[in-house]
Amino acid sequence: MTQSVVVQVGQCGNQVGCRFWDLALREHAHVNKVGAHVRPVQLGGGACYVGGRIQHLKARAVLIDMEEGVVHGILQGPLREVFDSAQLLTDVSGSGNNWAVGNLTYGSAYRDSIVNKLRKAAEHCDCLQCFFLIHSMGGGTGSGLGTRVLSLLEEEFPDVCRIVTAMYPSAEDDVITSPYNSVLAMRELTEHADCVLPVENQSLVDIVNKISLMSHNAKPGCVLKKESTVTSGQGGVSPTERPFDAMNNIVANLLLNITSSSRFEGSLNMDLNEIAMNLVPFPRLHYLVPSLTPLYTLADVNIPTRRLDQMFSDAFSKEHQLIRADPKHSLYLACALMVRGNVQVSDLRRNIERLRPSLPFVSWNQEGWKTGLCSVPPVGHTHSLLALANNTCVKPTFMELRERFTKLYKKKAHLHHYLHIDGMEQSAFSESLSSLSALIEEYHHLDATKARLIPDAPRLSIAR
């Protein structure tokens, strides 16, 4: 049994993180009620459920924020039992949307404290497999201090997998310096993370809108199930839903599904270290586009095979990806499918065979599928699918980011805010830019092989 520790940094990171803990507790309470065989909770320590109420459960988490509002909100809320004050690190003034402040100023000031808290969390674990880092890219704390934590994790725990869920800002982001923060953080992610799951706010907004459209235009007789963990936090610990909750829900579900095989039984287990192993063919190309289906369930009980197949098709459609990208028209380097619920290997194989011809895979990985089957579905669904694709469709997203960065950088706009921070050099900007360009170039290089028919490599010949 392995454990994972969640490290949530910054406002966005903490809000998503909280949502995640809420849903995780809900999932385990539900599974316990149903009497399914549950291991001691992998995400929390010392589980003890009494009649649905959670007692003595502590989250394996470290919460970091440079202003107090969000974290204190958590401590006042119903999740306060789950977190220990020793797991929190806060300051008062925030990072002013400045990556340099987060990374360098607070990074050095709190280095020892952060390392201590991480060590403590790791010590409580029997067998630590993975660190999940959640933060946004556009702000100051999440992107700056978050990436600092990432490099600390690499230093202190080099053998433990680091999976980062990074929230990328959309073009209409109201933080002007978000391109700077994002590109500076990107360089750290490329160099220090094992896997990055990029998520774009705009995609989440689109998905949430789609869901509410479905519930308003629902045909008579089709009712959206209310208890689904994907669409609502109802039944969870927090009673009311706040504006970003629906979007954060989706990301929280992503994390739940990734860890499901480590927490529940299944006929084909897919561990977290297997994800990193199978989806990262070259060390720097570790950006995995997530997509989650189904996003809502209709309340009819029969799930005809058609609907199951529809779930698989949806996973590859543009609308279900968590970044604005179309993987079907770009090149797949590798793809992982994590299926939960009552789905058998024959359904999986049938769908892979059906969808395979329409998906372009790189020449040396024509059958590049990593599959996992977990028997326990998420709450409110009979089955669900998480697809993680290492696909060159991230290239346009990165190129756009680079463009926004260059537009500001050319004019040297706002640069002085960064440069007058102790330890920040202008070279950091140019180096991050070239790191990003090199990454884009690597993806571009692979893309170029897409249309070409690559012959098989000549085999070794044996002397007779």
Next chain:
Amino acid sequence: MSVVTVQLGQCGNQVGQELFDVICSDARDVHRKTYSTVSCERFFRETTQGDLEARAVLIDMEPKVINHSMSKAAKSGRWRYGETSHFSQKQGSGNNWANGYCVHGPRHRDAVEELMRREVEHCDMLAGFIPIMSVAGGTGSGVGTFVTQCLRDIYPSSFVLNHLTWPYGTGEVIVQNYNSVLTLAHLYQLSDAILVHENDIVHKICSQLLKIKQISFSDINRVIAHQLGGVLQPTLTPASCGAYSRHPVGELMSALACHPEYKLLSVCTIPQMASSSIPFSTFSWPALLKHLRQMLISNSKMEGGIDWQVCPPPASAGRSRSLSAGSFNTSLANLLILRGKDVYSAETGGFEDSAIYTSWLPPDEALSLWKSPVPFNKYEKSATLVSNSQALLRPLDDMVRKAWNMFASRAYIHQYVKFGISEEDFLDSFTSLEQVISSYSELQ
């Protein structure tokens, strides 16, 4: 004589549990006392309370599957695993052969050897070891290879028959071809013979012959267990002089593993049908054996869609066999196992035809025939054919080709190098397997 099975990784533990289930129900349901005793002695030991405990060592790098298999066995009420016969860790091998072979294997060597030693001590006479594993993952393949090496080192005069499950061609694990190549290349030096089941074929058996709609891994594992049981359950062999053979693994080796360059064995069974159809079917030995022979020479591992056009080339025509030419499957040696009613009257001449074999061995030595009058697993008459032939040539070649293509672009290599193997090791493995492919293609 007892057989110790070693279940490695998720696949190994799941298949192993089904295998013991099949064997136990076959042994127990039968009114033939001798058969029952020999079978139980071979695979189980009796505790002081009269329960049957499997002669098995369960190894996995994470605990979920072992726990599941052990509780499933205990629930059956007829047999169980020994309380202390398992070894697991908390974190798996991450689908990485190098992690299994270079890190986990050596790290836990002592504990595993201790378990093995204890199990062997329970045996009056050791017939051999059967490690059961998959080649696609990290533990079964990597740790499995390491454990096979340990067995070789500690018990040099015992037989080791590795049972491997090859993954679906369309992928279960992205690096499965690397893991498979590394495993096969190493096992070829360590193992006495390698018995292979392919998930693709077994899946087809489930869908086309057994008519299962939603196929799960349990269905697949049950078919594999049925076929393996058909090979391993007691039989009367030419050498056993009217009693059930006491050296099943040894005799299998001498029947089939006649040359160190040729160790790949395939299995097919006939009949194979949905259990609901069995009471309505009649079986005759001539029909069963005719189909089985055609399955062998046309290289179709299941009874369905057999190509009846394929026939052995006439002896006069120049025989040149290559991978692309012809679909005729040349055998090096065959082991035919017949079970059930009227076995002694079954006419097996078709399998002694020199046209289906290479010219090295005279046909009457190339074919070995084992019989048992006891019907196996609900079939009144059944035949199992274990073949050392070109049957696995094409799947092996595909596997090496895909792995080589991936290697040419050096994809994922950094993940293996991280744990201690080098590009040189990869090249060595590729070279060994190209040698095996070349040997089998030139069989004529």
